[in-house]
Amino acid sequence: MPVRRLNHAVLRVTDVARASRFWQEALGMEVVSEVPGASFLRLPASGNHHDLGLFRGRGEPPLPGGIGLYHLAFEVADFDDLVDARSRLAEMGALTGESDHDASLSIYAADPDRIEFEVLWPVPSEHWGSQEGVVRPLDWVAAKQRWSARG
Known part of the structure; x- marks a missing residue:
């Protein structure tokens, strides 16, 4: 059975x-349900019941680069x-980086528990280069000139 x-x-x-407040502010998620020790949130354009569940954990957050989930990616x-x-996450003090991956332009951030996530825009495939695994600094001036509908 294929996934x-x-x-x-x-x-x-x-x-x-x-954490619930963070995700609401960072990505505009909406709370669908809350129970003691847990919250369930949905992205505004999602057809899912929920896209993110938050459960009270024990102990300290993992060390950056440690074993476990590396990051979530939102398109x-x-x-x-x-x-x-990018502006919203920078204002929140959550922005940690940004990259041009050729096939996508990405920003990176971390939630209050240092759980990393990516927000990306997939570059149309006809504009992809021939390189694989590209990670280079994102040139915002050039990207805005090329891709922004705002001019």
Whole structure:
């Protein structure tokens, strides 16, 4: 039986309420359900019951680069949405990096428990180069000139 797609992710966090507020502010997620020790959130354009579950965990957050989940990746519809996400995450103090991967333009951030995530815009495939595994600095000036609908 083939798997169609990843339906949702569940994270263990130190403070469910704080994490829920973070994801609402960072990506505009909506709370679908809350129970003691857990919160379930959905992205506004999603058809899922929930896209992210938050459960109260025990202990300290993992060390950066340690064993476990590396990051979650969220896709936006267009380049200007990526620009908006970058601004919002920078204002929140959550932005940790940005990269041009040739096939996508990406920003990286971390939640209050240092769980990393990516927000990406997939570059149309006819514009992909021939390199694989590209990671280079994202040139925002050039990218805005090429991809922004805002001019």
